[in-house]
Amino acid sequence: MRMSAFSVVQAVIIVSVVILDLGVAQPINKTTNINNTNTPLQFFCGGNDAKSATTFSRNLNFTFSQLRSQLSTTGVYYATARSLDDDEDVVYGVAQCRNYLLSTECLACFDVAVSVVGNCGSANGAHVFLDNCFLRYENLDDFYDDPQGNLNIDVLEKCGNESTSQPITAFNQAVGGLLSDIGIATPRTSDFYIASIRQVAGANATIYAIAQCIENASQAICKDCLSRAYNGLNRCLPAHEGRAINVACFMRYSEFPFFQNNQTINFTPFLPGKGSSRKSGIIIGLSTGAGLLLILSLFLWFGRWKKSKAVAKDTSESQGARCYSYENLKLATNNFSEEYLIGKGGFGEVFKAIVDSGNVVAVKKLRVGFRAKKEFENEVNLNSNIRHRNLIQQLGWCSDGPELLLVLEYMPQGSLDKFLWGEKKGTLSWKQRSDIILGIARGLVHLHEEFHIKIIHRDIKSSNILLDNDFQPKIADFGLARFLSEDQTHVSTGFAGTMGYTAPEYANRGRLSEKVDTYSFGIVALEVISGRSCSDVNYSGPQIEYLLDHAWKLYEKGTHIKLIDEAVDPNEYQEENVKKIIEIALMCTQLVSLRPTMSEIYLMLSSEPQLEQREMSRPTYNVDRRIHIVGS
Known part of the structure; x- marks a missing residue:
């Protein structure tokens, strides 16, 4: 019989708990100057033994091998797996690494975590926390689908045993302000992760901090967990470092670096009242001005x-x-x-x-x-x-x-266009299509607003979206990408990109901002929904028209559900959801001042069941929408 979620929490409370002393500062790597090790912070062993030690050991090893295989993929920091045997000793596992790690560093931490939980013997549940990663296994899958249960376990703060060498008031203000900001912003990001730094006023010192939630948490759970983590770390001050630990979230600060300075995330757009405008977390999608982004030559x-x-x-x-x-x-x-x-x-x-x-x-x-x-x-x-x-x-x-x-x-499935109008046309399900649209948005959010410098891709199109074995999208071909300067709203430059996908203010006047990628994303989203190329004019119907014309006319009539690819099974989708995504795509093709930012788009796609009713303007068009690339 599987344990209930409540009994798991009870087990965690009554089990043997090993808390490792953090009384001394972690050693600093002299080569990288990074204060980071894989010393375990804490681990728990479950209170119930497996029914069969042999079966349990086999299942546990299989689950660990699956987790490790997933984490070995570049850019993957979160993995879930289960054993093949569906019996009383089934093992469900989850592992998460910090996003500042290389794949090899993530795997090194995972291997240490596996060796630590090996001390639990045949206990059919365990957690282990390290600075660089987290590992958990249980004989039930409730914690996959209901991370709310994780909040029944208190957030544990672990404070360094030395006080800061900096002026205490300035240090406390810098740490408190930074942790407050990243605690508010992290639940709004695409990956529930932020790494950032802040200078201590009046001192030659820098504070390093991260916040991360488990990926299957909701925005509300992430927010709640990090709020409690922030309160816990405030009790550490003026200690020179501190960690707040929970199976739903992790927060850490230190006056010593534990990630590289170029690995910070720009979280300003995710703070209420700063960056892009929001209304209580509900994105309306109206942005003013030409955009935040500027290009370095x-x-x-x-x-x-x-x-x-x-x-x-x-x-x-x-x-x-x-x-x-x-x-x-x-x-x-x-x-x-x-x-x-x-x-x-x-x-x-x-x-x-x-x-x-x-x-x-x-x-x-x-x-x-x-x-x-x-x-x-x-x-x-x-x-x-x-x-x-x-x-x-x-x-x-x-x-x-x-x-x-x-x-x-290497992306085994190849490029997206092959699945829309190429040799694999019509094979994508609606869930795969909606996941692809969300994934592209998530990647652009990272380029525009989360990476330590701002980047415009300039050539977002279906042939530049590659798919992995799970049909998760990856944006490729950064040959035309441009770095952005924060002291300008746009830059004038020669056109380089693909007509049909690029925004008219850039194609016709050379005016480049982050909203150029927003426009391209909207076109690609319409292609994914319809299975048609933006340059294809050979539609059946009363008129020959481009995809964007066709989508807008259907929207004006209130029949935009007709845009969906006929190859998609109607039983796979809800009409309101499809219509919402079409409307978001059309928002992206409006005048530059009305286009939402990619962070707004991502939140609309992932959080809101429906959009507020509002008037949208007709899409803007290029003078020449034929597909070709022009060099800058």
């Missing part, structure tokens, strides 16, 4: 690259990317033969390859030329530092041969 990065290639290489390697040998990549692709070719476009070709004793990767070969070199350098500098589950991960590069090569994570 590519030539700044180009010059930076030329001044110190070694520095760029060091930066990339610090995030897990590496420089590959041209000869090794040539050998891995059988001299870039057709049998290894998996894609091609205006940029060049992409090949499947096996490197490093069995790792499957994609090798992107850029056509040699000035533009190719600019795009290559842009991608190397930019993508080496990006780690997010909805953004393609750059594993390495090569510039010592006749071609410029990028080594990227």
Whole structure:
């Protein structure tokens, strides 16, 4: 018989609890200057033993192997798994790493966690908390679906045993203000995670802090848990460091660095009354002005690259990317033969390859030329530092041969367009389509508002969205991306992108802001819903019209549900949900001053059952909507 959720909580209270002493500061890595170890903070062993030690051990090992396999994927920080045997000794597991970790660092922490819970023997439940990760297993799955039960367990604060060396009042104000802000903002982010820093007023000191909720929590649960974590850490002050621990959330601060300065998340847009406007957490989707985002010239990065290639290489390697040998990549692709070719476009070709004793990767070969070199350098500098589950991960590069090569994570399902109007047309279910739309939005939120610098992709389109084995989307091809400066509202630049997807103010006047990606997202969302290309004019009906025209006319008539791909089973979706997503997509194509930000779009897609009734303006169009790419 499986334990009830209540009995699990009882077990946690009465079980053996091991609390490890944090009385001394964690050692600092002299190479990276990062104050971080995998020392266990606390662990619990369940009070009930498994029915069969042999069966339980087999099930537990299988669950752990599944969790580890998921966490080995770049950009994956949260994993759930269960054993195959459906008996009394079934094992459900969940693991979560901090988002500042490389995959190898996440796995190292997970391995330590597994070794710690090994001390629980045949107890059929356990939790372990470390600075870098969290592991839990039980013989019931309630904690997957009902994280509210996690809040029955108190948030535990663990305070350092030394006081800060900084002025106490200024230190307490800096820590309290930072923890308050990230506690409020984290439940509003796409990943329930924020890492940030703050200077201590009047002192040469920096406070480092993170907040993270378990991924299956609701926004309300995350908010409640972090509120209690904040209260607990306030009791630690003026200790130089502190942690607040719960199976639903984790919060930590320290006057010593435990993540890199370039791994911070810009949380200002997620604070009420700051950044993008909100109404009690309900996103109306009306933004004013031309946007927050400005572009730093590519030539700044180009010059930076030329001044110190070694520095760029060091930066990339610090995030897990590496420089590959041209000869090794040539050998891995059988001299870039057709049998290894998996894609091609205006940029060049992409090949499947096996490197490093069995790792499957994609090798992107850029056509040699000035533009190719600019795009290559842009991608190397930019993508080496990006780690997010909805953004393609750059594993390495090569510039010592006749071609410029990028080594990227391999996406087995290929690009989204193949499933919409290509050879796999009509095979996506509605759930897969809605998850893809949400995932693209989540990736753009990270680029625009969560990464430590602001980035505009400039070429969001269905062929640049790749799908993994679970049909989760990853935004690819950062060759045209631009860094943004926060002291401008837009930048005027030469057009570079794909007509049909790009916003008219950029295509026609060269006015570039984050809202250019918003427009492109809206077009892609309409493509995912309809299964039609934005450039396709061969519709059956009284008129020949582009997809955006067609969607708007249906919306004006109140019949926009007709836009959905006929290949989708009507039993798979609720009409109101489909109509809501269509309306959000159309919001994205309005005048730039009326377009919502991507964080607003993400919250509308993930939180609100329906949109407020309001008048929308007709979409804006490009002078020429034919598909082509123009260099900047």
